[in-house]
Amino acid sequence: MKTLSFLRRSFEHGVHPAHHKQQTEDLPIQRVPFGKDYIMPLGQHIGVPARPVVDVGERVQRGQLIAEPGGFVSTALHSPVTGTIRDIGDFRGVDGRFAPAIAIQADAFATQQADAGPALDWQSLSLEDFIEAVQMAGIVGMGGAAFPAHVKLSVPDGVRIRHLLINGAECEPYLTTDHRLMLERPQALLEGAEIMRQKLGAEETVIGVEMNKPDAIEVIKRHIRPDQPVRVVPLKVKYPQGAEKMMIKSVFGKEVPAGQLPRDVEVNVNNVGTIVAVADYFLRGMPLIERVVTVAGPGVTYPANLIVPLGTPVRDVVKFCGGLRPGTREIIMGGPMMGRPIASLDVPVLKGCSGVLVFTEQQTARRKEYPCISCGRCLEACPYFLNPSRLARLSKSRMFDEMKAYHVFDCVECGSCTFACPSNIPIVQLIRTAKDDLSHRKESDT
Numbered sequence: 001m002k003t004l005s006f007l008r009r010s011f012e013h014g015v016h017p018a019h020h021k022q023q024t025e026d027l028p029i030q031r032v033p034f035g036k037d038y039i040m041p042l043g044q045h046i047g048v049p050a051r052p053v054v055d056v057g058e059r060v061q062r063g064q065l066i067a068e069p070g071g072f073v074s075t076a077l078h079s080p081v082t083g084t085i086r087d088i089g090d091f092r093g094v095d096g097r098f099a100p101a102i103a104i105q106a107d108a109f110a111t112q113q114a115d116a117g118p119a120l121d122w123q124s125l126s127l128e129d130f131i132e133a134v135q136m137a138g139i140v141g142m143g144g145a146a147f148p149a150h151v152k153l154s155v156p157d158g159v160r161i162r163h164l165l166i167n168g169a170e171c172e173p174y175l176t177t178d179h180r181l182m183l184e185r186p187q188a189l190l191e192g193a194e195i196m197r198q199k200l201g202a203e204e205t206v207i208g209v210e211m212n213k214p215d216a217i218e219v220i221k222r223h224i225r226p227d228q229p230v231r232v233v234p235l236k237v238k239y240p241q242g243a244e245k246m247m248i249k250s251v252f253g254k255e256v257p258a259g260q261l262p263r264d265v266e267v268n269v270n271n272v273g274t275i276v277a278v279a280d281y282f283l284r285g286m287p288l289i290e291r292v293v294t295v296a297g298p299g300v301t302y303p304a305n306l307i308v309p310l311g312t313p314v315r316d317v318v319k320f321c322g323g324l325r326p327g328t329r330e331i332i333m334g335g336p337m338m339g340r341p342i343a344s345l346d347v348p349v350l351k352g353c354s355g356v357l358v359f360t361e362q363q364t365a366r367r368k369e370y371p372c373i374s375c376g377r378c379l380e381a382c383p384y385f386l387n388p389s390r391l392a393r394l395s396k397s398r399m400f401d402e403m404k405a406y407h408v409f410d411c412v413e414c415g416s417c418t419f420a421c422p423s424n425i426p427i428v429q430l431i432r433t434a435k436d437d438l439s440h441r442k443e444s445d446t
């Protein structure tokens, strides 16, 4: 029956947190005013940090290259403002640890008008040159993971990509950046999709959008040209519908086996914001120097969807939104399920920052933790069919090595298990602790 087909567009397990999207889903994207100080961490993505190519005291233009990729799994950085390099050194990052960054003081008298460069002749670029251009544009996965986009484009010999899958699920509560981009920049989304599809040699583009964004589905469909091989696929509203492997299962019915990648089932997945960034670079000459951020949550005075130059302190963003309400307790960078609390209002907005969410005591009051009652709800919630209660138990006993046998590295830290647990056990935090410990030990062994 055709009308019920979308109900099958899903994956097994998962959870249904409240959306809380009504705060910002109808708010058009606006630009935050330029401030004075910007901090650009050299490691804004998974992989090797970028290497500075500027000196302290040097004047830079908005969009100018300030750091080159430090290796293959690394991307370039560009100045978000016209100004002067104030410092190159260690600055406090999102997690409170100090890490290398470039500090830029914006020129108070500059218009901060970025000169759009000429469109690049992407059609005549070889795939190798195209991949390098994406890397030099500084483009990463904009959904939160911040994985360098060009790495996903490098497909080994003999592997074919048939489908470009664009992730418009935006399943995290509160966040509406992708929703607004789909509504306000459908043309750029379809242009970027066509560039990526042609360079990958894929047969079609599929845009997966959760059913709670019918206006976005309608707007994109209206903008598809007859010669564009694009389908929009409405998906059931369920968390984490936007996880790559879940979306592939929902759209194509294919499983990506543990340890394998989407390309192993002939799919390349990219977020809506990533695809728009590709269009902005290849058609308008703009590297990644700003992004859309949802500012929401009960602790913010005026929620908003904002274009924020990278490196802007969270303090400036919150101030533009009317400041914090009394009783504010926690600010999360990203969504409430996968985001992380920030250590200070001075930390900068990064490439992977889809949201700045402000919570009060009411939402963050630590709930009393009870012993595991072996109810199995975490197992039913885990979309990766892991055993979260066992992993949490092992982590509490610091038996991290034993957790490898329970596939701890297959955990994507979606938080579904924690959400489902009636005993309030911080399962995902315990898993994170173990993964961090195992990863650090591996790094120091090599």
Ligand code: SF4
Binding pocket: 381, 382, 383, 384, 385, 386, 387, 388, 410, 411, 412, 413, 414, 415, 416, 417, 418, 427, 428, 431
């Ligand atoms: S174990 Fe990991 S992947 Fe499974 S639900 Fe928990 S956080 Fe998500």
Ligand code: SF4
Binding pocket: 371, 372, 373, 374, 375, 376, 377, 378, 379, 388, 389, 392, 420, 421, 422, 423, 424, 425, 427
């Ligand atoms: S959901 Fe919580 S209480 Fe239930 S089995 Fe999992 S860890 Fe134990």
